[in-house]
Amino acid sequence: MIPYGKQDIRQSDIDAVVDVLTSDFLTQGPKVPGFESAVAQKVGAKHALAVNSATSALHIACLALDLGEGDWLWTTPVTFVASANCGLYCGAKVDFVDIDPKTYNIGVDSLREKLEKAAKENCLPKALVVVHLCGQPCEMLAIKALADKYDVKVIEDASHAIGGKYQGEYIGNGRYSDITVFSFHPVKIITTAEGGMALTNCDELANKMNVLRSHGIIRDPERMTHEPDGPWYYQQVHLGFNYRMTELQAALGLSQLERLDEYVAKRHTLAKRYDELLKDLPVTCPEQHADTYSGLHLYVIRLKLNELAVSHKAVFESLRAQDIGVNLHYIPVHTQPYYKKFGFKADDFPEAMSYYREAISLPMYPNLTVSEQSEVVSALKAALSL
Ligand SMILES: *Cc1c(COP(=O)(O)O)cnc(C)c1O
Numbered sequence: 349m350i351p352y353g354k355q356d357i358r359q360s361d362i363d364a365v366v367d368v369l370t371s372d373f374l375t376q377g378p379k380v381p382g383f384e385s386a387v388a389q390k391v392g393a394k395h396a397l398a399v400n401s402a403t404s405a406l407h408i409a410c411l412a413l414d415l416g417e418g419d420w421l422w423t424t425p426v427t428f429v430a431s432a433n434c435g436l437y438c439g440a441k442v443d444f445v446d447i448d449p450k451t452y453n454i455g456v457d458s459l460r461e462k463l464e465k466a467a468k469e470n471c472l473p474k475a476l477v478v479v480h481l482c483g484q485p486c487e488m489l490a491i492k493a494l495a496d497k498y499d500v501k502v503i504e505d506a507s508h509a510i511g512g513k514y515q516g517e518y519i520g521n522g523r524y525s526d527i528t529v530f531s532f533h534p535v536k537i538i539t540t541a542e543g544g545m546a547l548t549n550c551d552e553l554a555n556k557m558n559v560l561r562s563h564g565i566i567r568d569p570e571r572m573t574h575e576p577d578g579p580w581y582y583q584q585v586h587l588g589f590n591y592r593m594t595e596l597q598a599a600l601g602l603s604q605l606e607r608l609d610e611y612v613a614k615r616h617t618l619a620k621r622y623d624e625l626l627k628d629l630p631v632t633c634p635e636q637h638a639d640t641y642s643g644l645h646l647y648v649i650r651l652k653l654n655e656l657a658v659s660h661k662a663v664f665e666s667l668r669a670q671d672i673g674v675n676l677h678y679i680p681v682h683t684q685p686y687y688k689k690f691g692f693k694a695d696d697f698p699e700a701m702s703y704y705r706e707a708i709s710l711p712m713y714p715n716l717t718v719s720e721q722s723e724v725v726s727a728l729k730a731a732l733s734l
Pocket of ligand 1: 400401402403404427428430431479505507508530531532533542543544
């Protein structure tokens, strides 16, 4: 099976993790802060907080922005469920903004219309989670202008996009948002097995997320409500969690980070080759917005079903039967059974549904070989009955 995504683990990664295993610290040692400052420096952020998943990072990001009961969080329906669930964790309500039919990211026109309407009805969202789908950055300039106009906080779910750039600058630098989140799950661009990170340029948000990821506990006497009882003393000041990253994970992340640009460049080479190999097939290849350099976590094609005699599902099944591990990113979140109870109808977001009926993620990872890629394209041609 050629999977849709796969990590690249080298001897240097293994050595880095083994070194930690034989060191004094398996958790709360020097590797986590080392990884945090390396990522912060790489992407140009002031603060980076490593956690045990992007899902956890999204949760503490929402809490740090004071999202709570009575608030709304908006996001795109074409994302992993975690981009929306973080709002529900905080007791907020979740709504969606339909996608742009070309980039599949949150649609700026739909966002503008929905904000105008919400402003009139007095139900503006407190937070907006934009997702850089497939690694392609959203139109952050326009999004930031709208967010400023309506006083909405912005979280970039950049789970797909570390190493990607917007207007020539790394995603994660926080120029257009309050907090950016990365995922280090093995299918993503670099991995720590499980793991995630929240980045911000705001000292107060960083402090709050730092406390929330470790039980809501502080150890700095200056920030305590009274003099410490003694050297053992700590105070719990928030209801936090254990969302910490381990030293083993951080060592792996540090080692992987050295190859970030190489990985993204390799993905671009593969994407160009797919573009070339697929250009005469009845499929739409990913369009890249001029302002962006994608992280290219995914390479999603859309079937031109009106030019095909086979169904989307049949193409999918045929590819899987030919051992090509294609996938679909994503099932629109508002159609999930858990979200149906909030009253969403499938047709509420027609562009998302039309994408869902046509999309297929082809294998895309740095070690995908040219011959494997050709195999994928041959299998696709067979699946399309061409
Ligand atoms: C993978 C992913 C997440 C969740 O990441 P974890 O690190 O697995 O928690 C969230 N949002 C998007 C868009 C993702 O692709």
